[in-house]
Amino acid sequence: MQLLGTIVNTAAIIGGTLIGFILRKGIPERMNKTIMQGLALGIMVLGLSEGIKSTNPIIVFGCVVLGGILGEFIGIEKRLEDFGHQFQKLLKNKGGNVAQAFVTTSLIFCIGAMAIMGPIQSGLQNDHTTLYAKSIIDGVSAIIFSSTLGIGVILSGISVFLYQGSITLLASVIKPLLSDPVIREMSAIGGVLIFGIGINMLDIVKIRLGNLLPAVFLPIILYMIHPFS
Template identity: 50%
Template sequence: MIKLKKQRHQGAKTLLGTIVNVLTIILGTLLGTALKNRFDEKIKNTVMQGLSLTVMVIGISMAVKTENMLVLTLSVVIGGIIGELLKIEERLDGLGRKLEAQFTDESGSFTRAFVTASLMYCVGAMAVLGSIQSGLNQNYDILFVKSLLDGTTAIVFSSTMGIGVAFSAIPVLLYQGAITLAASSVKDLLTASVITEMSAAGGLLIFGIGINMLNTKVTIKVGNLLPAIFVAIPLAIILAGLS
């Protein structure tokens, strides 16, 4: 009985980042619904720019912890090639457009709000990276920042589209929770150095997300770079064996 309670407590702790994310979406929706169209565009832009800078700092702080720059470099190069060949970013964008178009044509504002917000919160590198980081070493920094971003966008979305945004918290819980638990279940098979290199590769991608959030002319295909996180595993093991 004690062991079972301990396992439940550990599972809840592992999912803390996702739980906070879900709560911020719901609270943001309630606030946005109350405000309706009163949310100032200038305030929104300034807040989003500030959060993007925070995302970039988190990314760099993770990337510089690499113990082998060659692993990080090769992971990004090889991962980028794999991502381009698989066209990950194009497929994710295409899926999002198809789903949104389908539901927008057939349903009212509630479904449109639900689908739009769900895609925004789930189809992104930050959701994947944050969940993996949370599962591997219970580091919630990425998901906490994502929670702030999602809460802010929930205010904006719900002020124009309504309460349907709040229900996007359900797929967020299922999607991010599944990734977190999957990462947690395999972390014992990974060495500390491998986890470090995975986190470093992920941090570099997080930095790219921050750049994209600034809406500059430069757009980094972070989705196509996602394989770099997993490429870091064999590279770290191989190079560690050679040293």
């Protein structure tokens, strides 16, 4: 079953979110804030570690600029937030900042080499090993994030299912486009966005990271126009 790895990954996020949300009730507000700040710092370090893997910073800068223009034109951030706000209304505002939790964790769970190569292995070889490993990481992360950000983390399971599921089903088509250099630069751009998540969580400045999402996929187009190493 090609989608088994993605289904397990989605279930791990949902299960982790529910566990974390239950545990959240016993965490004092002051401790919650400290944990959130610690998570933000950790996320920024993670973003930096991914970002420095780029061997061609010009590609990263160019894709971020072009991706930001495209994302602003489409209005991705607003659409994601609207989706989160609709879900929050169903919860009668009892689930924390659902839109923030949804956008933040969707970016974290969907960006990175494992989120690309895992679905490809599932689609081409019916090998779910990478996605099983990712499921453990995402499940534990979901517990932590939902204990601080709230129930909105559960919506990132939808993002993961649609994103990784699409890659799995299209694996035979997109594999030739995803060479090691392309994946490296996509991961580096993703690292920039992950670093931005930490900035948003610390309330340093509000970055519309959703509108920068197209930047992650632009290296594919650049490689088709002019291969890079």
